[in-house]
Amino acid sequence: MHLEISGDKMTIHIFGDSFGVDEVGWPHQLSKLKKEKVRCLAEAGTGPNDALTKLVLQLEEELITPYDTVVVCLSDQKRLNFSFLKRKDSACGIFQLGEDENNHYLEHVLDHQGEEEIDTIVKHSPVIKTIAQTLGPMFLYENVKNITFLHLIANNFKKIRFIVFTCFSLNHYLSYYKNFNIKSTKLLDLLTFDSLDIDNFDYVKIPIGHIVGPNTHHANHPHLNHMTTEQNIKFGQLVYDVIMYNEIDKSWFVKTEPYDDPLENCREMEPLFIYE
Amino acid sequence: MTIHVYSDSFGQDYGSGAWPAELEKLQNQEVICNGEGGTGPNWSLRKLIRHLEDSSDRHSPLIKSLDTIIVLLSDQKRMEFPWLDHDGLADGIFLLAEDIHEPNTDAGHTLLAHLKQNLSLVFPTFIRDEGMYIYKKYAPEIKTVANTLGPMFLYENVKNITFLHLLSKQFRKFNFLVFTCFSLDHHTSKYKNFNIKSTKLLHDLDFNYLNTPNFYYVSTPISYMVGSYSGSEEILDNHMTVEQNEKFALFCGAILNNNDPDTSWFVHKPYDDPFAEHQGTEPPPPTFIYE
Numbered sequence: 404m405h406l407e408i409s410g411d412k413m414t415i416h417i418f419g420d421s422f423g424v425d426e427v428g429w430p431h432q433l434s435k436l437k438k439e440k441v442r443c444l445a446e447a448g449t450g451p452n453d454a455l456t457k458l459v460l461q462l463e464e465e466l467i468t469p470y471d472t473v474v475v476c477l478s479d480q481k482r483l484n485f486s487f488l489k490r491k492d493s494a495c496g497i498f499q500l501g502e503d504e505n506n507h508y509l510e511h512v513l514d515h516q517g518e519e520e521i522d523t524i525v526k527h528s529p530v531i532k533t534i535a536q537t538l539g540p541m542f543l544y545e546n547v548k549n550i551t552f553l554h555l556i557a558n559n560f561k562k563i564r565f566i567v568f569t570c571f572s573l574n575h576y577l578s579y580y581k582n583f584n585i586k587s588t589k590l591l592d593l594l595t596f597d598s599l600d601i602d603n604f605d606y607v608k609i610p611i612g613h614i615v616g617p618n619t620h621h622a623n624h625p626h627l628n629h630m631t632t633e634q635n636i637k638f639g640q641l642v643y644d645v646i647m648y649n650e651i652d653k654s655w656f657v658k659t660e661p662y663d664d665p666l667e668n669c670r671e672m673e674p675l676f677i678y679e
Numbered sequence: 680m681t682i683h684v685y686s687d688s689f690g691q692d693y694g695s696g697a698w699p700a701e702l703e704k705l706q707n708q709e710v711i712c713n714g715e716g717g718t719g720p721n722w723s724l725r726k727l728i729r730h731l732e733d734s735s736d737r738h739s740p741l742i743k744s745l746d747t748i749i750v751l752l753s754d755q756k757r758m759e760f761p762w763l764d765h766d767g768l769a770d771g772i773f774l775l776a777e778d779i780h781e782p783n784t785d786a787g788h789t790l791l792a793h794l795k796q797n798l799s800l801v802f803p804t805f806i807r808d809e810g811m812y813i814y815k816k817y818a819p820e821i822k823t824v825a826n827t828l829g830p831m832f833l834y835e836n837v838k839n840i841t842f843l844h845l846l847s848k849q850f851r852k853f854n855f856l857v858f859t860c861f862s863l864d865h866h867t868s869k870y871k872n873f874n875i876k877s878t879k880l881l882h883d884l885d886f887n888y889l890n891t892p893n894f895y896y897v898s899t900p901i902s903y904m905v906g907s908y909s910g911s912e913e914i915l916d917n918h919m920t921v922e923q924n925e926k927f928a929l930f931c932g933a934i935l936n937n938n939d940p941d942t943s944w945f946v947h948k949p950y951d952d953p954f955a956e957h958q959g960t961e962p963p964p965p966t967f968i969y970e
Contacts (some may be wrong), residue, residue, distance in 0.1 A: 486826030522956040536761035551841035598848035
């Protein structure tokens with residue numbers, strides 16, 4: 404039996420990074436399809452901890468109520484809320500600075516940050532290394548744990564519908580970072596998540612970046628969420644179909660290569676996730 | 680069949696009289712202890728993952744079909760800081776970056792004494808006489824780590840439990856029995872550096888749905904079963920009396936055999952690790968109910 408959804412006061416709450424921002428993008432499309440208000444609590448450049456902290460607060464304050472929908476776009480787990488950053492959206496790529504062989508980060512970030520922020524970040528390279536070493540190999544599983552944590556939340560809030568995406572793959576180059584000291588990704592690669600899907604919880608296994616592909620034609624990407632207008636319409640439909648337990652249309656998914664975080668471009672691109 | 684234990688000191692192999700040896704007799708199965716005192720959940724889970732990875736492609740896998748995996752998740756704050764002299768020294772590190780350990784209060788003074796305690800008997804290679812306080816020099820780094828982990832760190836052991844639940848779905852031929860050694864919060868919310876504003880959701884969480892034929896999470900922390908040191912009874916290095924070791928083995932055995940476990944011996948007055956004692960007693964977590 405599916406979760407019954409009715410009434411006209413329901414709200415869709417979106418948590419995540421840039422893939423979840425832009426209320427005139429897919430969230431707007433989803434709002435039209437579902438005939439419900441959308442609250443975008445996503446913030447570009449932030450990571451899963453930021454999104455989940457907001458979600459927990461919203462649940463505690465009962466700002467999310469029965470029959471609402473929660474859409475979580477889990478970004479790269481490496482985007483932590485580093486305390487020395489002035490801006491939360493500067494979290495991308497920071498761990499590259501703690502690596503002995505890095506500096507693709509600096510090349511890129513100089514285009515985006517003020518000089519003062521760069522000085523602060525560079526000064527903190529040793530502590531960035533310590534954070535990575537302290538988190539260690541289990542950090543590879545942080546987004547897996549975030550997904551299973553959300554599954555627990557869904558089981559505790561049975562009248563709220565939860566849809567979970569990851570923005571990137573579960574590894575997303577983490578195993579290349581020497582400071583995390585990850586010896587193997589074998590178990591991660593073996594994991595299946597089908598057991599998690601229940602009436603009020605769906606985890607969509609293909610990362611959003613792998614659905615929409617590279618952000619190469621800026622003229623066709625008027626939205627901040629890395630999707631073309633057409634992709635926004637289709638992604639809104641996809642989220643709607645998942646919420647409504649409909650078959651999803653995968654025909655428009657990119658067949659070439661994923662969208663990738665520009666700060667990871669120093670490596671060979673990850674293979675495209677093949678949707679079963 | 681074999682029982683594999685992953686844990687801190689509560690599950691370390693202390694030989695005859697300790698619960699792993701008792702459980703071995705009760706279940707007539709070999710018990711392999713992979714525990715080490717003073718380590719945290721990441722240390723245990725890392726070891727478990729390596730064993731699971733090895734098991735999936737070897738002709739004689741370490742963990743075999745119908746084996747049991749018992750995980751005793753220790754305090755999530757026991758992280759593996761790279762400059763620690765020993766894996767077992769992970770406890771109490773985050774306190775060094777909090778202001779509360781300064782000796783301007785009685786509680787602070789007691790804690791300072793704990794932090795400065797000579798550890799050379801426990802860790803013979805750790806010969807410094809300043810105890811854990813030797814790591815005080817890393818306080819700014821520790822503070823940044825805590826600040827960066829932030830409020831979601833409160834849920835790290837909740838996530839570890841749900842992660843183990845996922846593993847149990849992946850490895851359906853293994854039985855998983857999961858405990859926490861301390862409460863899920865275990866004073867983390869009192870550490871200012873994590874900036875935790877509320878523990879409401881944590882306290883409201885219900886884990887009952889997790890329990891399936893090959894997965895059982897026991898909601899009463901082991902520290903609340905065995906209580907704190909008192910009286911003249913001999914306490915083994917796993918913080919339990921000989922009798923408690925027997926009862927705990929019986930408790931595990933009952934769950935593994937799908938019987939009602941006896942909880943009448945629980946003390947409901949927590950044993951706390953020495954670094955947490957000054958912070959006052961936590962409210963008890965929900966009472967364990969076998970379903």
